Amino acid sequence: MKTSKIFAVLAILGLLAACAQPNPHPMDMTQLVQNAKTHDDHEALAKHYEDTAKEMQAKVDEHKKLLAQYEAKSYLYGRQAQAFKNHCQYLISTYQQAVTANIDMAEAHRQMAAETK
Numbered sequence: 001m002k003t004s005k006i007f008a009v010l011a012i013l014g015l016l017a018a019c020a021q022p023n024p025h026p027m028d029m030t031q032l033v034q035n036a037k038t039h040d041d042h043e044a045l046a047k048h049y050e051d052t053a054k055e056m057q058a059k060v061d062e063h064k065k066l067l068a069q070y071e072a073k074s075y076l077y078g079r080q081a082q083a084f085k086n087h088c089q090y091l092i093s094t095y096q097q098a099v100t101a102n103i104d105m106a107e108a109h110r111q112m113a114a115e116t117k
Contacts, residue, residue, distance in 0.1 A: 042113035046106045053102035059095045063088045 029048075036042050067088040074081035 036109070036112070037116070039113045039116045042109040042116060046109035046113060049102045049106035049109065053099050053106065056095045056098040056102060060092055060099065063091045063095065067092065 032041075032045060036045055067085060070077060070081055070084045070088060074085070077084055
């Protein structure tokens with residue numbers, strides 16, 4: 001009986017943890033973009049997108065280092081070495097696309113800021 005209660009509690013905690021957002025976005029971007037009208041509004045959005053691009057670039061760099069490790073010492077990872085390499089390549093590509101998209105958005109808001117000056 002005691003063991004079943006422990007498993008029930010663990011199952012409930014597991015469900016709650018699965019529903020939690022690991023890193024919620026601190027800003028409501030939809031509202032900010034829709035309400036951006038002034039020079040300062042667009043500058044703030046451009047800065048946000050630039051900061052996000054820098055974060056994504058750090059992730060690209062981190063995964064490039066991991067990929068180099070997996071390629072240089074694949075014998076350490078056995079059968080999973082190729083899966084690790086593929087995973088890193090996928091993440092590098094995905095984060096690089098995010099970098100490009102955020103830089104493009106920053107440039108667009110810088111242009112809008114210049115037009116509202």
